[in-house]
Amino acid sequence: MKTNVVARRLAFAAASVLLLCYAANVALRIGQIKFGAATWSVGDVGEFLLVLVSMVCFVAGLLIVEAHSPKPMVDAMESTTGDGE
Secondary structure (H helix, E strand, O other): OHHHHHHHHHHHHHHHHHHHHHHHHHHHHHOOOOOOOOOOOOHHHHHHHHHHHHHHHHHHHHHHHOOOOOOOOOOOHHHHHHHHO
């Protein structure tokens, strides 16, 4: 059980750090455009990869949470009206 918590926290922490790196990169590029400051940037492909890996880590964290939840998730296709169909 403890390894599940560690894996979940690691996945969400990695997603958070990567998203913060993306936000910092965008802020640096805005500063570069507005003020003409010479700053370092990861570029367009780097931004794409930061967001992509961040999303993968976030979804992995969600899947870990869902896999170890005590009760089953509700099926979206399951009828909740109770009319027997």
